[in-house]
Amino acid sequence: MLYFIKNKRVLQLLYKKSGLYCVVLIACVLLPFLSIAQNTQTIIYTVKDGLPSNALYRSIIDKNGFLWIATEIGLSRFDGKKFRNYSTTDGLTDNEITDLFTDSSNTLWVIPFRRSPCYYNPTTDRFENDETNPELAKIQLGTSNRPHLLQFSGVAFSNGNRQTFIYANNKTQIFLKDYSFKARTPLKITEYQKGRFLIFAEDSIRDFTNGKIEARYAVNKEAIACESVGNNVYIATSNSILNYRFDKTGAVQLITEKVFPFELRIFCKTGKRFAITSVSGTTYLLDKNTLELSAIVSAAEGIPVRNIQEDKDDNIWLSTMDRGLVKVQQKRISSLENPELKQNFNTLIKIKNIFAGNNYGELISYDGLYVKKLMLNPDKNTNAWVRTIINTNYGLYVASQAGSFLINEKSMTVEKAFRGWDSRSTKAALLINDSIMLMGGHAYAFTYNLKTKKVIDSIAKRVVSFGADLSGNIYIGSNEGLFLWDQKKLTRVGENRKGFLYKINAIACSPDNLMWIGLGTDTLMLMKENKWIASIALGDIIPGNVCKALYSNKAGELWLGTNKGLNRINYTYQGNQFTYYNTYFGTADGLIGEQVNDIIIQDSTVYAATNEGISYLSSYIRLPVSNIATFISGIAINSKPGELKEFYALNYDENNITINFSGVDLTGFIPFFEYSVNDGKWERTEKIELKKLPFGNYKIKIRAIRRDGKPSTNEAVVRFEISTPFWKSNIFRILVVALMLAAIMYIQQRRNKRKQKTLLQKILTEKRITELEMQALKAQINPHFIFNCLNSIKGFIYDRDYAQADKYLDKFAELMRSTIDNSDAAIISVKDEMNYLDNYLQLETLRFEDKFAYKISTCISVDVEKVFVPAMLLQPYVENAIRHGMRFLENRKGIINISATNENNFLVCVIDDNGIGREKASALKSKMHIEYQSKGMNISKRRAELYNIQQEIIDKKDNYGNAAGTTIIVKIPLDLKP
Numbered sequence: 001m002l003y004f005i006k007n008k009r010v011l012q013l014l015y016k017k018s019g020l021y022c023v024v025l026i027a028c029v030l031l032p033f034l035s036i037a038q039n040t041q042t043i044i045y046t047v048k049d050g051l052p053s054n055a056l057y058r059s060i061i062d063k064n065g066f067l068w069i070a071t072e073i074g075l076s077r078f079d080g081k082k083f084r085n086y087s088t089t090d091g092l093t094d095n096e097i098t099d100l101f102t103d104s105s106n107t108l109w110v111i112p113f114r115r116s117p118c119y120y121n122p123t124t125d126r127f128e129n130d131e132t133n134p135e136l137a138k139i140q141l142g143t144s145n146r147p148h149l150l151q152f153s154g155v156a157f158s159n160g161n162r163q164t165f166i167y168a169n170n171k172t173q174i175f176l177k178d179y180s181f182k183a184r185t186p187l188k189i190t191e192y193q194k195g196r197f198l199i200f201a202e203d204s205i206r207d208f209t210n211g212k213i214e215a216r217y218a219v220n221k222e223a224i225a226c227e228s229v230g231n232n233v234y235i236a237t238s239n240s241i242l243n244y245r246f247d248k249t250g251a252v253q254l255i256t257e258k259v260f261p262f263e264l265r266i267f268c269k270t271g272k273r274f275a276i277t278s279v280s281g282t283t284y285l286l287d288k289n290t291l292e293l294s295a296i297v298s299a300a301e302g303i304p305v306r307n308i309q310e311d312k313d314d315n316i317w318l319s320t321m322d323r324g325l326v327k328v329q330q331k332r333i334s335s336l337e338n339p340e341l342k343q344n345f346n347t348l349i350k351i352k353n354i355f356a357g358n359n360y361g362e363l364i365s366y367d368g369l370y371v372k373k374l375m376l377n378p379d380k381n382t383n384a385w386v387r388t389i390i391n392t393n394y395g396l397y398v399a400s401q402a403g404s405f406l407i408n409e410k411s412m413t414v415e416k417a418f419r420g421w422d423s424r425s426t427k428a429a430l431l432i433n434d435s436i437m438l439m440g441g442h443a444y445a446f447t448y449n450l451k452t453k454k455v456i457d458s459i460a461k462r463v464v465s466f467g468a469d470l471s472g473n474i475y476i477g478s479n480e481g482l483f484l485w486d487q488k489k490l491t492r493v494g495e496n497r498k499g500f501l502y503k504i505n506a507i508a509c510s511p512d513n514l515m516w517i518g519l520g521t522d523t524l525m526l527m528k529e530n531k532w533i534a535s536i537a538l539g540d541i542i543p544g545n546v547c548k549a550l551y552s553n554k555a556g557e558l559w560l561g562t563n564k565g566l567n568r569i570n571y572t573y574q575g576n577q578f579t580y581y582n583t584y585f586g587t588a589d590g591l592i593g594e595q596v597n598d599i600i601i602q603d604s605t606v607y608a609a610t611n612e613g614i615s616y617l618s619s620y621i622r623l624p625v626s627n628i629a630t631f632i633s634g635i636a637i638n639s640k641p642g643e644l645k646e647f648y649a650l651n652y653d654e655n656n657i658t659i660n661f662s663g664v665d666l667t668g669f670i671p672f673f674e675y676s677v678n679d680g681k682w683e684r685t686e687k688i689e690l691k692k693l694p695f696g697n698y699k700i701k702i703r704a705i706r707r708d709g710k711p712s713t714n715e716a717v718v719r720f721e722i723s724t725p726f727w728k729s730n731i732f733r734i735l736v737v738a739l740m741l742a743a744i745m746y747i748q749q750r751r752n753k754r755k756q757k758t759l760l761q762k763i764l765t766e767k768r769i770t771e772l773e774m775q776a777l778k779a780q781i782n783p784h785f786i787f788n789c790l791n792s793i794k795g796f797i798y799d800r801d802y803a804q805a806d807k808y809l810d811k812f813a814e815l816m817r818s819t820i821d822n823s824d825a826a827i828i829s830v831k832d833e834m835n836y837l838d839n840y841l842q843l844e845t846l847r848f849e850d851k852f853a854y855k856i857s858t859c860i861s862v863d864v865e866k867v868f869v870p871a872m873l874l875q876p877y878v879e880n881a882i883r884h885g886m887r888f889l890e891n892r893k894g895i896i897n898i899s900a901t902n903e904n905n906f907l908v909c910v911i912d913d914n915g916i917g918r919e920k921a922s923a924l925k926s927k928m929h930i931e932y933q934s935k936g937m938n939i940s941k942r943r944a945e946l947y948n949i950q951q952e953i954i955d956k957k958d959n960y961g962n963a964a965g966t967t968i969i970v971k972i973p974l975d976l977k978p
Contacts, residue, residue: 041331041590043668046324050083051076056319057098058307061271063106064631065664067309067317069325070097075110078325080665084633091127092118101147103155114143117157123644125634138172139165148189149228150197158185176208187226188233192250200226200233205244205252217252225267227274229288236267236276241291258291268307270316275308283308283318297328311666313624329668333566333590333617340364340371345609347598349389349396351409356609357386361402365412374412377402388429390437394450397437399425404439424448424455430466438466438474445476445485461490467507469515473530477504482517484530497532499525508550508558514573516558518547524560526578534578540672540684541582541709542567549609551599554619559606561596566608566615581709583623588668591615627712628671628704634660635718646718652695652725659688661716663704671704674711682711695724765946792847808846815839819872827978828871830900830907831864837878837898844882852886852894852913859901867907868976870947874898876940877911877968885915885966888924906950906971917963918955948973 046054053073060068067078074095075086087095094112102108108120110127116136118127130137144160154168156175164176164186175189176199188200197208198216205217225236232255233244239262243255266277273294274286283305285295297308297316304321311317318326336354341364348356354366361377361384376398377384384402391397395415396407404418404425418424424446425439432438435451440463447457465477474485475493481501483490494500503520510516514533517525522538522545538544544562552558560567564586571580585591593610600607604619635642636658637650663671674682677690678699688700698720704712726732789812796805818836834856841854858864878896886894897912915921944951950971956964 039331040328043327043329043588044324045078045083045327049324050085051324052083052085052087052095054320054324055322056306056325058100059309059317059319059325060100060102060108061309061311062102062108065312065629065666067311067666068100068108069319070100070110072096075100078666079662080668081662081670084662086127090125091121091129091132093129099145099147101149103149104151109147109155111141111145111147114141116141117147125644133170135167135170135172139167144185146185146187148186150189150191152191152194156189158189160185164189176213187223187235188228190228190233190246192231192246192248196250198233198246198250198252200235200244207250216250217254224264227267227269229269234267234274236264238263240264241267241274241276241286243291256291266305266307270308270310272310272314275310277305277308281305285310285316313626313667315666327666331590332621332623333585333592333615335590335592335613335615336366338366338371340373341366342592342613344593344611345597345614346386347389348600348607348609348614349391350600350602350605350607351391353409354607354614355389355396355409356614357389357398357400359385361386361400363389363396363398363405363407363412365409372412374407374414376400376405376414387427388425390429390431392431392437392450393434397429397431397450399427399429399439401426404429427463428466430468432468432474438468440464440466440476457488459485459488459490465504465507467509467515467517469509470511470513471529475507475515477507477517479503482507493530494525494527494532497525497535499523499535500532505547506550508552510552510555510558512555512573516550516552518550518560520546522546528573533573533576536569536580538562541584541705542569543584543586543670548595548597549599551601553601557619559599559601559619561599561608563595565594566591566596566599566606568619583625583708584669585617585623586668586670588670589623590617623669623707624667625706625708626665627714628663628665628706629714630661630663630673630702630704630712630716632659632661632702632716632718634658648718648720650720650722652723655691655693655695655722657688657690657693657720659690659700659702659718661688661702663712665704667707669707671706671712673702673704675700675702693720693722695722695728697721789843789847804846808843811839811843811846815843825871825978827868827976829865830858830862830867830869833869833871833874834858834864834898834900836872837874840875840878841896848882848886850893851889852882852896854896854898856898858899861902862900862907864900867902867974868978869907869909869972870943870949870976873940873943873949873972874909874911874970876937877970880937881911881913881915881966881968884918884921885913888921889915902974903971905974907974909970909972911968911970912965913967914956914965918953918966920963944970947976 045051051069051071053071055072057070059070062068069076069078075092075097077084077086086092092110092112093115096113097110098113099111100109110118112118116130116139118129118136121128139157140159140163141157142159142161146158148156148158150156150166153166156164156166158164162177163174166173166175186199186201190198192198199206199208199213202219202221202223204215204219207214207216219235221235221237221242223235223237227234231246235242235244240257240259242257244252245255246252260276262278262280264276265279266275268275270285273288274291275283276286277283281302281304283297284293285297286292287294303318303323303326305318306321307319309317314330316328318328320326343358345356345358348354356364358364361375363374363376363386365372376386384400386398386400388399389396394406396409398405398407403423405414406416407413408415424441424444426441428440430438435449437448437450439446439448442462443460445459445461445463446455449456461476461483462478463476464479467475467477476483476485476490482493482504484493499519500517504517505520506518508516513528515527517527519525524536524538524547526533536542538547542560542562544564546563547560548563549561550558556571558569558571560569566585568583569580571578587594591608591610592615593612595611596608597611598609601619606617606619608615632644635644637654638656639658661673663673665671672684673686674684675688676682688702700718700720702716703714706712793805793808793812796808818839838856845852845854878898881896886896895914899910901908941951952969954967954969956967958964
């Protein structure tokens with residue numbers, strides 16, 4: 001444990017006295033500090049917390065408040081929350097960093113082991129080295145080296161080879177070479193005028209002007225370290241510190257020599273003060289002006305310290321050899337240090353002694369020196385949780401899971417035990433007045449008179465918590481929400497508020513009669529006279545997500561325990577306006593455990609039962625609250641990291657922006673952050689990701705939320721200008737309009753030409769169709785057919801078969817009439833087409849003396865009067881079936897089937913015959929003289945192409961592969977109109 005002792009008289013006695021008397025004196029002085037809670041708190045950060053190594057050399061705080069730590073495996077930057085580690089991949093020339101410092105321009109320099117120095121570039125979040133800046137390669141540090149800050153000329157570096165280099169204005173020059181000092185490396189080089197230097201070495205102080213070295217003063221001290229502040233140089237020897245002061249002329253004067261009764265090992269600047277560490281391991285803080293001891297930081301556990309740093313909040317940071325980074329701060333919260341008290345406590349009460357209950361059915365009493373334990377349950381088990389401890393006129397009332405008990409607080413004995421059904425407070429209890437107590441269990445709530453030892457009232461309800469306001473209203477918190485208990489009746493409270501329907505963990509009434517309702521979820525609710533006032537969300541300003549405990553003994557102030565710490569909420573409620581701010585206390589402030597299960601206040605001292613023990617603090621405590629500076633640590637455009645700038649001009653497609661940032665607070669408080677875009681609404685965030693931003697100007701502001709819940713005034717601001725896409729610029733719009741007009745004109749011309757072409761094509765097509773239809777008409781009425789028909793009529797007359805001749809002549813006349821009628825219409829109905837084919841086939845069957853039969857069928861789905869086909873399109877196919885299929889058919893009667901069906905927006909006409917087939921007909925045609933060559937098929941094919949009609953011919957075969965006829969399929973679009 002490390003601690004401060006600030007009484008100067010005590011400090012003087014501690015190192016002036018010697019022998020047994022000194023030992024006795026030290027024991028007398030330190031014993032009170034060791035027997036009670038220490039006045040300081042120690043927090044140790046190691047590799048588990050993010051450090052690259054536990055072996056540290058030095059730490060320093062830069063102008064922004066970041067703590068930089070030099071380690072043997074890299075450099076680390078700490079903002080109070082997380083460590084950002086740097087290595088050779090970030091520009092360091094070596095991972096072992098032995099020293100670091102800031103120069104007069106606040107540039108951070110690091111000294112790697114046996115490599116050239118590097119300095120930090122905040123715009124790139126990298127280090128400039130001898131590759132990015134060749135002037136740094138000229139600085140040869142060697143194994144041993146010292147840096148020196150110069151007032152006018154930059155930075156000087158000395159090595160163990162008797163060489164010194166000055167780096168200024170991005171240029172390096174050799175300052176000293178082969179000097180004859182006793183020590184190989186000067187202790188300190190200062191500049192009293194531009195170009196005039198004082199060199200402090202172990203044997204002397206010398207003047208260096210115009211390239212000449214002159215001795216001024218002899219020193220002859222074995223130095224261990226040297227520091228300078230302004231015109232003062234401090235040289236630490238094995239047991240003293242010499243203070244030299246120089247003026248503008250270079251005159252040097254020994255002001256004082258402070259001698260110590262112990263051997264010194266470490267001497268360094270902490271920031272505000274000096275620090276020395278003895279060989280025994282004790283660290284002292286010294287006043288810079290007087291070199292008097294102002295505090296002791298004692299490493300009782302033997303922590304080996306290498307360097308000491310002090311921040312603006314008086315926290316001490318120790319860089320250790322192998323224990324990591326040690327933070328020593330004034331303890332804000334104290335804890336009971338007895339080892340038996342370092343356990344989980346569910347509840348506590350403070351009378352003269354502190355009484356607390358744990359999970360195992362134990363009641364523990366602590367009087368400041370001794371711990372007494374009372375086992376309430378014979379068997380120590382986890383089902384004996386002590387829920388509540390209440391001080392009554394009849395003794396301590398202890399409610400536990402295993403039973404309820406009246407305890408004699410002085411003798412710590414059980415005066416009465418209530419078990420089983422008699423134990424009515426296994427979940428909660430609340431004292432209403434001197435004699436009336438509320439008791440609650442897993443199924444019932446009771447009102448109990450302690451004086452008469454009788455139950456006054458009861459009601460069925462599983463109880464989690466109790467509460468009562470100043471008007472005497474009794475509230476029951478349960479798993480189902482909040483209820484008002486009045487005259488054997490439960491009334492649900494706040495039905496219109498969803499939060500009141502959840503589990504109620506804790507209820508408290510403040511002296512201004514406000515009812516505070518702590519939910520088992522992440523909300524604290526406030527009401528008065530059963531009316532909701534406000535809801536406070538946990539997780540942002542108030543860390544945690546479960547309300548565990550509530551306590552208020554002062555109007556305007558509420559203490560809240562959550563699973564993440566202790567909170568003091570200061571509020572005002574006037575004219576229906578509720579405002580508040582929160583002060584958070586966590587383990588970094590000394591709270592012994594993270595989860596606070598119960599809170600009690602006595603004599604302005606707040607006691608908190610936690611999962612690790614009992615902590616206490618003044619109810620008036622004021623933690624350090626200061627503005628938290630926020631810094632942008634990285635910006636990525638379209639996932640590509642770039643340099644840090646205040647303004648970015650981006651292309652229209654560079655519109656995905658990620659911003660990383662941090663806020664520096666070394667007090668232990670972990671701040672929240674929020675950002676706004678173009679002075680809009682502030683939104684809470686840990687990382688800013690802006691996706692697919694429209695073109696325009698953006699101003700992003702980021703700020704931290706302080707410990708008291710108020711926003712910090714130190715904001716980080718960055719601006720972006722995303723250019724307008726070229727297709728949205730005015731010039732592009734004018735060009736587009738012009739191109740559209742030109743395109744419209746071009747399209748219009750093309751359309752006109754196309755229309756003219758289409759019209760001409762239509763005229764030509766119509767002319768061609770007319771010609772084809774005339775050819776078709778001629779083809780239908782071919783002379784040979786007419787001749788055969790007339791011959792047939794003549795034969796009937798010759799055979800005196802006048803009836804058959806008359807019938808044939810009628811059919812022939814009807815066919816001629818239909819042919820002539822159809823020649824006037826290019827498109828006719830299916831009905832007319834089928835009638836025409838029927839007349840034609842009747843004539844042919846008469847002529848061929850019933851050598852074949854035919855059948856014409858139309859599907860019922862085909863509207864024969866509203867579906868149209870090209871006139872006489874099918875007749876050539878039927879004629880072909882007769883001439884080449886039926887004509888030479890032997891041994892069987894021919895059959896021609898003609899059908900029409902509706903299929904997929906087509907009229908499908910099928911002409912099927914069982915004739916000799918195309919192959920045999922073609923062979924016969926080549927052997928015999930054909931008296932007439934029909935052109936109908938070719939004409940029909942050309943007509944079909946004009947009307948987009950599909951044709952298919954199928955040669956049928958029997959099981960033996962012989963020709964079995966021909967099938968012709970003609971698909972006519974249904975959209976044909978006359």
